[in-house]
Amino acid sequence: MHMLLVEDDDRMAQALATALARRGHTVRRVVRAAEALRHAREAEFILLDLGLPDLDGIELLRKLRTVCSLPLIVVTARSEERDVLQGLRAGADDYVVKPFRMAELLARIDTVRRRSSASEQAGGQRQVRTGDVAIDLAARTVTVDGTPVRLTRREFDVLALLxxxxxxxRSREEILDRIWGDAFLASSRSLDVHVAGIRAKTARAGLVRTIRGYGYQLGALDGP
Structure with a gap:
């Protein structure tokens, strides 16, 4: 797999590139946001540091999501909850805080890659409608009253599962296991952030129904 590594720290970049190469991946390392945008379409997976010299990493993530939907993991020293939530809302598939164990990062890459591949293959040609919301599982698109709504990869994965x-x-544990590959993330706010994103972007609060104390269900909206 061809990895795009966006990292301005030479020692960290060398360690990551070496570990990834040992797993059979090819790596292009870039330092600046402009380079990342230039080479994003050539990659199959992106590892993104947030502390870049020419642009804040969250802003770069938002720009990347306008040009590609590649699996992407943020790898950063920023550990505040606000930063994690910003990263997830901007479209990261996972968020890893430095310092980290290399084995854990490699496992997370495998999980994101596996879940991304599975979600792209799922759904056949089915289109699901509820009220004026149409969810095309094959094309991975959502429209509300005929208007396209842009969801992040993770947001769509959650909605498609429902x-x-x-x-x-679907229980929280099942969603976390199927989408994130880890049911033990149930104590985190990752799932809640993505559900909130679906509701906000579609402007249909009832599209994802909360089953208190258990999980979520696709809401039965009234017809258009």
Missing amino acids: AAQPGDV
Whole structure:
């Protein structure tokens, strides 16, 4: 797999590039946001540091999400909850705080890659409708009253899982295991952040129904 490593620290970049190469990946390392945008379309996976010399990493993440939907993990020293939430809302598939164990990062890369591949293959040609919301599981698109709504990869993955069996209630643990690959993230706010993002971007608060103390279900909205 061809990795784009956006990292301005030479020692960290060398360690990451070496570990990734040992796993059979090819790595292009860039230092600046402008370089990352230039080479993003050539990559299959992105590792993104937030402390860049020419642009804040969160702003770069937002720009990247306008040109590609590649699997992306933020790897940064920023550990405040505000930073984590910003990264997830901007479209990161995962968020890893430095210092970290290399084995853990490699496992997270494998998980994100596996879940991303599975979500892209899921759904066949099905389109699910609830009220004026149309969810195309194959094309990975959402429209509200005919207007396209841009969700992050993770937001769409959550919505697609609920839409695949519209009447089923999915537990938090199941969603975290199926989408994040780790049911033990249940104590984190990652899932809640993505559900809030779906509701806000579609302007349909009832699109994702909360089953208190258990999980979520696709909401049965009134017709248009």
